[in-house]
Amino acid sequence: MVSLVSMAMVILSTVIMTVSTFHSASKIADAWRTMEQISSSVARTDITAVPPETYQDGPLEIVVENKGHTNMSDFSSWDVIVQYQSGSSRYLAYGEYPPAGDQWAIKEIYIAGGQPEVFDRGILDPAELMTVSLNLAPEIPAGEMAKVTISTSNGVTSQCFVARVGQ
Numbered sequence: 001m002v003s004l005v006s007m008a009m010v011i012l013s014t015v016i017m018t019v020s021t022f023h024s025a026s027k028i029a030d031a032w033r034t035m036e037q038i039s040s041s042v043a044r045t046d047i048t049a050v051p052p053e054t055y056q057d058g059p060l061e062i063v064v065e066n067k068g069h070t071n072m073s074d075f076s077s078w079d080v081i082v083q084y085q086s087g088s089s090r091y092l093a094y095g096e097y098p099p100a101g102d103q104w105a106i107k108e109i110y111i112a113g114g115q116p117e118v119f120d121r122g123i124l125d126p127a128e129l130m131t132v133s134l135n136l137a138p139e140i141p142a143g144e145m146a147k148v149t150i151s152t153s154n155g156v157t158s159q160c161f162v163a164r165v166g167q
Contacts, residue, residue, distance in 0.1 A: 041154050044069040049150045049158040054165055059098065060134040061107065062160060064124070064150060072124040077153035080104045082136060085144040092134060101137035106130055142166035 046068035052061055066072060076094045083089040095103035109117045109130045117128060124130050132150070140146045142164055151157040 038154065041070065042156055045072070045152055045154055045156040047072075047150065047152060047156060047158045049148060049160040051148070051160040051162045055140070055162050056165055057139055060136055060140075060148075060162060062132050062134065062148060062150070062162075064130045064132055064158070066124045066126050066128050066130075068156075069126055071120065071126070072152060073122065074153045075106060079149075079151040080132070080134065081149045081151075082134065083147045083149070084140065085146065086141075090136065092136075097133060099133055099135040101135055104132055104134045107133045140164040 048065045048067055050063040078094065080092040081089055082092065090102060092102055092104040095105050097105040097107055099105040109124055109128055111117060111128055140162060143166060145161055145163045147159055147161055149157055149159045
């Protein structure tokens with residue numbers, strides 16, 4: 001009788017361990033698949049932030065070019081951070097155009113040559129450009145520089161430097 005109970009416990013524990021192993025392997029495979037999808041998305045994403053040639057005051061307009069192979073949207077999940085020469089930095093929230101203080105907004109999306117987008121309106125397709133307007137509070141002090149970092153929703157970033165002309 002004792003040996004029968006012992007054998008049943010060994011069989012039961014073996015079944016439980018096997019099911020647990022299969023369940024863990026399934027979770028690892030799902031996590032791996034998700035990681036591959038994210039990695040593939042990041043590899044296909046590339047943006048370039050181009051600062052204005054000169055900046056004096058008012059809203060700062062930066063051109064963002066989609067140099068990758070991914071259509072981009074969900075702009076409210078993008079991050080825009082401005083780091084001033086003094087060392088302070090500001091996180092700008094996404095808003096509607098024209099942006100309020102400490103906000104950024106999309107002014108326009110267009111194709112090369114300045115032609116307005118026709119297909120997939122409101123989506124930054126590959127090779128399209130997007131002008132974003134940043135309403136900085138405080139503005140970049142005259143004669144100083146700031147670094148602007150723009151990050152997509154999947155974490156791909158681009159930086160540019162903006163110098164404010166003036167006394």
